[in-house]
Amino acid sequence: xxxxxxxxxxxxxxxxxxxxxxxEILIDRxxxxxxxxxxxxxEWLEIMRQAHQLHITTSxxxxxxxxxxxxERFIHLVKIREVQAEKPKDAHGFLAFIPWxxxxxxxxxxxxRGVHNLTTADEYIRMIALSRIMLPNxxxxxxxxxxxxxxxxxxxxxxxxxxxxSIMIEENVVSAAGAPHRFTYKTIQEAIREAGFExxxxxxxxxxRSIPETIEEQLITY
Numbered sequence: 006x007x008x009x010x011x012x013x014x015x016x017x018x019x020x021x022x023x024x025x026x027x028x029e030i031l032i033d034r035x036x037x038x039x040x041x042x043x044x045x046x047x048e049w050l051e052i053m054r055q056a057h058q059l060h061i062t063t064s065x066x067x068x069x070x071x072x073x074x075x076x077e078r079f080i081h082l083v084k085i086r087e088v089q090a091e092k093p094k095d096a097h098g099f100l101a102f103i104p105w106x107x108x109x110x111x112x113x114x115x116x117x118r119g120v121h122n123l124t125t126a127d128e129y130i131r132m133i134a135l136s137r138i139m140l141p142n143x144x145x146x147x148x149x150x151x152x153x154x155x156x157x158x159x160x161x162x163x164x165x166x167x168x169x170x171s172i173m174i175e176e177n178v179v180s181a182a183g184a185p186h187r188f189t190y191k192t193i194q195e196a197i198r199e200a201g202f203e204x205x206x207x208x209x210x211x212x213x214r215s216i217p218e219t220i221e222e223q224l225i226t227y
Contacts, residue, residue: 009055016059022209023056025064025099030073031081038072039114050088053099057092062210065099065143069132070107070124071114078132082139089142100211101168102140104132105149126157130164137165145211150188150196159200169197169204190216 006014012023029039031046044052056063065085069078085099092098106129107122109115136146147168148161158169172188188196194204206214 008052009059012052012055012059012061016061020061022062023053023064025053025066025101025103028066028081028085029068030077031084032073032077035071035073035077038118046084050084053088054091057088057096057098060093060096062097062100064101064103066102067104067136068107069104070122070128071109071120072118079139082136086140086142089140097210099143101145101147102136102143103147103149103170104129104136105152108152126153126160129153129157130160133161134165150193155188155196159196162197162200162202169193 027040027043028049029036029043031049033045036043036046053063053065067078067081067085073081085102089098106124107114107120109120109122114120133146133148140146145168146166147170148158148166150158150170153161158166162169172190172193197204206216208214
């Protein structure tokens, strides 16, 4: 089956959004080094193009701070922007962009190649700001508190991000690589207020929701 046919079948079954994980850095030189076995950059982008044509909302990520160059980071942003420019006018396309930093605990990239995440908080905040400038056709820029922590994510809200991210019922991939940060539904709201903003619950389509009365206070990300 083609990518198009698979997406048509998934949409018919009820899927209306597609996460942008796996983008890593959309340069095949980098992908061969950090994610051998995953699809190439053009295949990833083509799947997103097909999803947008079917009015399936998607997001896009960038995992940086490993073997990529500064220029390759910018090429990644340009590719995302170009695909977004191709979407139908009445489709959301990429509704959000989420850059996050390489987590290097117990990874093959670190153990075998000696690659470590040397990204500073200042560099991450600059990436958020550059993402806002480079991606004018994507409405939402999300700060990854999971990988950079509360304080850095709070500053990002003043530097281009309009989305703080969310709590997660279960998250195994990034946490397994060393991301130590945790939030409950209450502390994440407190962090947003501390930064000078009003927290607002949303759904996957970035539509506002009221906080359910039965929400569990103990929910945290793992």
